[in-house]
Amino acid sequence: MRLIRTSAWCEIVEARDRDAIYTYLDKPFSYPVEGAIYSELYRTHRWDGRVHLLKRTRAPGISFPGGLFVEIEKMLAEAGYAFDVDDRRIEAPAMSTRPEWVGPPLRDYQSTAVTLAVVAGRGILKLPIRSGKTLTAAAMIQELGVRALFVVTSDLLLRQAERAMKGALAGITVTTIGAGSWDDTGDVVIASIQTLQARLKTRAFARLARSFGVAFFDEVHHLQGKGDSWRDAALAINAFHKYGLSATVESDPTADCESGDAWLRGIVGPVIYEVSMADLMRVGHLVRATVRFVRHAAPPIKRRWSPIVHDEAIVDSPDRNGRIADVGARYALDGWRVLVDVGRVRHARLLYKALSDRLPPGRVAVLLGSTKAATREQVIDAYSRGDVWVVVSAILGEGIDIPAIEVVINAEGGRAKVAVEQRMRNLTPAPGKRGAVVIELVDTHHPQLAGWTGERLAIYKAKNAFDLVVDPMVDTRPT
Numbered sequence: 001m002r003l004i005r006t007s008a009w010c011e012i013v014e015a016r017d018r019d020a021i022y023t024y025l026d027k028p029f030s031y032p033v034e035g036a037i038y039s040e041l042y043r044t045h046r047w048d049g050r051v052h053l054l055k056r057t058r059a060p061g062i063s064f065p066g067g068l069f070v071e072i073e074k075m076l077a078e079a080g081y082a083f084d085v086d087d088r089r090i091e092a093p094a095m096s097t098r099p100e101w102v103g104p105p106l107r108d109y110q111s112t113a114v115t116l117a118v119v120a121g122r123g124i125l126k127l128p129i130r131s132g133k134t135l136t137a138a139a140m141i142q143e144l145g146v147r148a149l150f151v152v153t154s155d156l157l158l159r160q161a162e163r164a165m166k167g168a169l170a171g172i173t174v175t176t177i178g179a180g181s182w183d184d185t186g187d188v189v190i191a192s193i194q195t196l197q198a199r200l201k202t203r204a205f206a207r208l209a210r211s212f213g214v215a216f217f218d219e220v221h222h223l224q225g226k227g228d229s230w231r232d233a234a235l236a237i238n239a240f241h242k243y244g245l246s247a248t249v250e251s252d253p254t255a256d257c258e259s260g261d262a263w264l265r266g267i268v269g270p271v272i273y274e275v276s277m278a279d280l281m282r283v284g285h286l287v288r289a290t291v292r293f294v295r296h297a298a299p300p301i302k303r304r305w306s307p308i309v310h311d312e313a314i315v316d317s318p319d320r321n322g323r324i325a326d327v328g329a330r331y332a333l334d335g336w337r338v339l340v341d342v343g344r345v346r347h348a349r350l351l352y353k354a355l356s357d358r359l360p361p362g363r364v365a366v367l368l369g370s371t372k373a374a375t376r377e378q379v380i381d382a383y384s385r386g387d388v389w390v391v392v393s394a395i396l397g398e399g400i401d402i403p404a405i406e407v408v409i410n411a412e413g414g415r416a417k418v419a420v421e422q423r424m425r426n427l428t429p430a431p432g433k434r435g436a437v438v439i440e441l442v443d444t445h446h447p448q449l450a451g452w453t454g455e456r457l458a459i460y461k462a463k464n465a466f467d468l469v470v471d472p473m474v475d476t477r478p479t
Contacts, residue, residue, distance in 0.1 A: 003073060005087045007122070008209070008238040010069050012083075013061040022054060022062055024079060025072060029053040029064065031262055053266050065235055065266030067122065067242070089240045092147045092213035095172060095187050099142045103135055103168030107285060109275045110136045116273045117243055118143050123272030124220060124244040124264065128280055129421065130401065130428040133245040134161050137216045138168035140243070141188060146213025148188045149239065151196065153219050155179040155373065160401060161190045161218065177208075179373070184208050193222070197233040205236070212239045220244030221418060223267060234267045244268040247277075248418040277427075278465035286427040289436035291460050293453070293470040296323035298445040305448040313446050314413055315347040320441060324411050325354035327439055332359055332389040336406045336434060340392040341423055343412035345369070351411060352392045359389065367393040396425070403430035409439040415452040420459045442470065 001015040015021055029052070036042050036049030054064045064072060076083060106114070113125050113136050127133050134150075141148045150165070152158050158178045165174045165188050175183035178192030182204065189212070199205040215237045217223065223231050223244075249264060249271070280286040298319040303309055314320065328338045332355075340355070342348045345368055352366040365379045365388045376395075382388040384404045396402070405426040414420075426436040440456055443449035460466050 001081070001083045003069070003076075003083050003085045005066070005069050005085060005089060006238055007066045007089050007215075007240060007242055008236055009063050010066050010072075011057065011059070011061050011063045012072075013059045015061060018056070018060045018062060021076075021081070022056060025062070025064075025075060026052060026054050028071075028075075029068060029262060029266075051262075053262055065263075067264075067266045067269040070269065071265070090210050090213075090238050091240050092211060094145045094213075095147060097171045097187075098145050099169040099187070100171045101139070101142055101168065102170045103138060106135070106139055107132070109280070109285075110139065113273045113275075114139045114143060118241075120269070120272045121240075122242045123269040124246065124249055126246060126249055126271050126274040128275060128277040128286065128427075129247045129424060130286055131247070131275065131280060133218065133247075134164040135168055137218075137243070137245065138165055140216075141165075141214065142169060144214050144241065146240075147211065149208075149212040149215040149237065150188065150190050151193050151215065151217045151234070151237075152178075152190065153193055153222050154395075155192060156376070156395070157218065158190055158192050159373075165190065184211070193217075193230050193233060197229045200229070200233050200236065205233075209236050210238045212237070214241040214243070215239035217242075217244045217268060219246055220264060220268060221246045221249040223264060231263055231267065242268045248421050276465075277421075277463060281427075281465050284429070287429055287433065287436040288465065288467065289424060289427060289438055290467040290469060291438045291440060293440045293442045293457065293468075294323065294327060295442045295471060296320050298443075301446045305446065309446065309448075311344075313443070313449060314411075315344050315350070317445075320443070320445075321347075321350055321354055321411075323441070324351060324409055324439075325358055328355055328390055328407070328409055329358035331407045331437070332363065336437070337383065337386070337404050338390040338407040338409065339396065339402075339405050339425065340390065340409045340411050341396070342392060342394050343414070345394055347411065348392050348394045355390050355392065362387070363389040365391050367391060367395050369395055371395070401425075401428065403428040403433070406434055407437045407439065410441070410456075413441060413443055413449060413452055413456075415455040417459055420456055421463075438466075 002013050004011045030050045032050050041047035042049045054062055057063050110132055117125060117140055150161055152161050155178060158176055162174055162176055172187035174188045175186030176190045178195040217234055223234055281288045296319050298317045301313055328340055332338050340351055348366055355364045367376055367379060383391050408423055408426050410423055424438060443453050460468055
């Protein structure tokens, strides 16, 4: 039999015992669907209740995502199957001018990541927040010397990545796809996954998908949970090298297959290099943070948990919001730069008003999805200069690099591990920075919230990278 290899979809063809091979390969690359037992197809034995990354084809053959090629090749060899490999990956021509490195010297872990990734050819680099993932990708582009596609998950990250690439690589062109633009002419193209997904069925996308030698997917863990649309766009990119970048991705080929893990491995491959947050703190590349759990006096809510109760307990709680505003204002008045992280627009507006009532005019800003891009830039610049002391934001999500941030207040609560880790956007060392503080609320006014508070505390403890304080008193001034 033959294995036809591409970076998008691979295929096993001319397999005499295809069904036996499929049965052998299928289990590690399929996963159960929650609630499948209620499906008519499942009840009538027309579906086994699982999603299968491997598909039978008419050849007769078997197709599978390109990121699984190395794993499947190894499994077939270990089982004693004889096969030839027909490598049809597209090698894009080298850049006409090799990029000149004008960025800062790479740190030791960044250099190691570049070396290992280039040798591996594809896979996931698991590097902590504020560790310079885009700079690492830029160094890989210089090393490979081929046209590069760098895919991001928001327009804010689009501009940030564009600036980072231009600041690290000279002598080449950097263009963007997203935020109303489609310029695919650059040596390096920065693209939003939303724009690529929207053009997935077009000739422009088909041409784009085969015109790069290397593709990077920033914050690649997002491809775990965004359904078929983002995933299909990422899979269709047929670059010779494909890499994922993330601080929070979980990918373990030895564990039972789960949906997110399976598709990440299918798109880019397994984790090939990992550095912990604690490691970078020990050598001074990240600021060690203090995580303070502060109490508030919100009255108990005894009704069953629901979206309405969530809004009452989190978004509209005067006691909880007042506590957040008191803590934020106290830090701001003592000269700390504060970011209040929220999940709802109404919550952002309520906290903006509460903080504005406690601080001098012009010292508090709010950033929402409706805020114009130019206004966002102006607010971030004013915040970095110190003219704005507090930013309340529902959009300064993961990957956004603002070194001036010193205090992050988690106003939305929750329990998601990814959100907890990505929220720590104040760990970048910067001149004049006093330190890094994360404020969490001790939410005990509903059993659901109490459980989430405990889970967030457990996440911080497991990292072994923070100084944890649970405040017994009302005063939360910096110590």
